[in-house]
Amino acid sequence: MQTVIQLDQLCKRYGNTTAVDHITMQVNKGEIFGIVGPNGAGKTTLIEMLEGLRLPDSGSATVLGLDIRKHAMEIKQRIGVLLQATSMPEKAKVREVLQMFASLYHKSTDPKEISAFLGLEDKQNAFIKSLSGGWKQRVSLALALINDPEILFLDEPSMGLDPNARKEMWDMIHRLKKDGRTIVVTTHYMEEAEYLCDRIAVISHGKLVALDTPQKLISMLGGTKRISFKNAGVTGKESFAGLPFVVDVEWETDTVKLHSSQIDETLQALFRLAAEEGWMVSGLRLEDASMNDVFTEMTASGKGIAG
Amino acid sequence: MNALVRLIAFDFRLYLRDWLTIFWMLIYPVLMLVIFGSMFGNQPGTEEGLKYIDSYIPALCAMNVISVSVFTLNINMITQRESGILRRYRVSPIRSASVLLSHSIQGVFLVLAGAIEIILVASFIWDIHFSFSSMLLLFACLLFGCLSFFCLGFALSGLAKTPGAASGLAMIVFFPSLFLSGISMPVDILPTFMQKLSQWLPMSYFVELAQGVWLGGSITLFGTELAVMLGFAVVCWVLAFFLFRWEK
Structure with missing residues (x-):
């Protein structure tokens, strides 16, 4: 099995608190890897280091074989990040946003192709402002896929979505996995983690407390x-x-x-x-x-x- | 490079679609020009053979630099930060500096477009003092002002969380500049203590510089003003460096 993300004793401190505390783990190619934990457990800090947004204090990590300390820019070229649906300019049109972000990458997918994949063809001339939450989330996903990324980071992908939109999002994530992409997802919803993920890392107080398939994790409870x-x-x-x-x-x-x-x-x-x-x-x-x-x-x- | 050009073109559309920006940058200054100009425009100015309108034109252009900095750039950066747009740029391979550069270029565009508009409208209504070389020199001085004031705008954006709070902060900077730095009235007619206050405002030196070059003064006459502006630029850069934030 090929490793696409490798963490070795990764640490990040803020003042007296250790947000990420000596985490060692690896993510395999083609899996849906979940990161769960209470608020403030260090999930976000962990993910942000892998996305090239923050530098670790000690330890090391590679993403697609690239050192996060030295090659943040190259990593950004090859990963996709799903952000909250609000993070797009309201006065831009869907087509404009897709074309602009496509132009930022060395390798990019045709915005038309992605729009077709996500059912956005009819919304090309719509202003972001006019879209509902579900549609905004799709545009957001289109932006995360615009560079045909090898790894996709999804931060709370179904936050604020109604049950139908959530189901659609899950189907979409499964389709993306079938394309051979590795998907790293953080979530609050345990139902989501159980349904989506091949393996789940449980983070608490900055430490990795468990890492296994959902079934194994549940059976660890001793058949409770x-x-x-x-x-x-x-x-x-x-x-x-x-x-x-x-x-x-x-x-x-x-x-x-x-x-x-x-x-x-x-x-x-x-x-x-x-x-x-x-x-x-x-x-x-x-x-x-x-x-x-x-x-x-x-x-x-x-x-x-x-x- | 292609990425930067695309980003600038993208931001350009967003700026043009913001009617508040269009109003404050391209309509409001002309309203000021027409209203104050029609009241005092033909009155004799501070110098022989010149009128009030002749010093009011460069002062309005200078005002535009300040208002685009403390209102437009400040508020746009806050909106983009709080909604997560800045974060989206940060997870993409574009350089952070390019994002700030693009906003600055929109600011420069607004400043120059505003200046050209003011000069054109004024020349239709009044018989103004005009020379092409003075105009170019004025534009150069405006760009020089952008260097410091834009950084002040970026620095301010780090202090507030909402566009509302940002406007409040902006007013605190903007209105003293408007009244004390000689934009709307000559500093000479202010009470003594306000004249003293005026000497401490970097904006006063900026307005002085803009008026001076527009009225045909050689740039070499304004060593003090240029030096103060340069010092102010350094202070603003440092402030922006420490205060500007990419994340909520």
Whole structure:
């Protein structure tokens, strides 16, 4: 497998905080690589160093074999970056923006071709200002693809998009992967990370706490499942937490969710408890763990769960 | 090089589509010219054989340099930074300097277009003092002023977050210049303490220089003004270097 991005003990500090703390990892050619983590975990700083916008304090990184310290300009020629949809001049027309940015690169795709690929043919003479959020996002994506990039960086690609537009964005990302591009995506939405990514890096407090496929990350939780039911309002949170094999309780006024590592045992104990106290377990649902659980578990404690 | 030319052409369209820029840079100065000119235009000026309008023309041209800097460039840089347009340039292979250069060229265009417009309109209405060589010398001085004032505009853009706040800051710089530096009225008629204040404004020297060369003075007569302007340029460059920001 070919490596297109290689990080070695990469560090970046701002005053006393270490935004990126000795991260070593690699991204393989042709994969969709996710970077997740809470706000302020250092995702953005990390990505910005790879995009050639910031210099690291120590450690090293190469993108497409080019050192980020020495060859930022060459890296910029060969990568694409999806930015927020607002970052285009409102008084420019779609065609003008595409042509202008195409002219900045040594190698560029014909704006017409990209427009056809993204369904922008009819919007060529529209002012950016007049476009809806979804359309702006497409123009933004067209700009990220204008130099036929080998690596595409997507920062929160579906932020602010409605569910339909989000689905379209995901389909688009899968199509881009089929073209052989490597895609690095940061996201808040664990559902998105789980659905899109081949591998996910979980970053917390500047450190890499886990890196694996979504399935492996979820199974690392040791088969934790969730038991969800209607909150009858009789039993207190502490009693639920005291049931066998319960590792966590999500408490809301109308529903209770028990995270259990031995779902059969916990269920039996739950029914026994309900019978003793004279209430019915209703609205019962069993859920598998998801990337959401991985995210909560791994980033709350600030340390990994592997091992 | 091709990239820079394309960027300049692209920005040129954006500037022309901004009606606020067009108003303040190409309409407002002419309104000032016609209004103040029709009131005082034919009154005798400070020098023998010259009229008020003759010193008002170069003063308005100088005002344009200041207003394009503190309003147009300042606000455009803030808008582009806060919406993330500057960031888009930064992730592309264009050099940061090219982005600033393109905006500066739009500023120079507005300043020169405004100057030509003012001179043309004035020459239609009044019998003005005019010589071609003085005009070229005036343009050279305006460009020299752009060097410092544009940097002041870029520096100011680092201080405010919204175009509204930016306009407020711009006013603080602009209005003292308008009243104290001899643009709208000769400094001689101001009260003594305001004349003192005027001596501390770099704009006063700029207006003095513009008026001097327009009225046929040799550039060698304005050593002090040129020296002050040069010092001011250095200060503005340093300010811009420390205050200008690419990111939110």
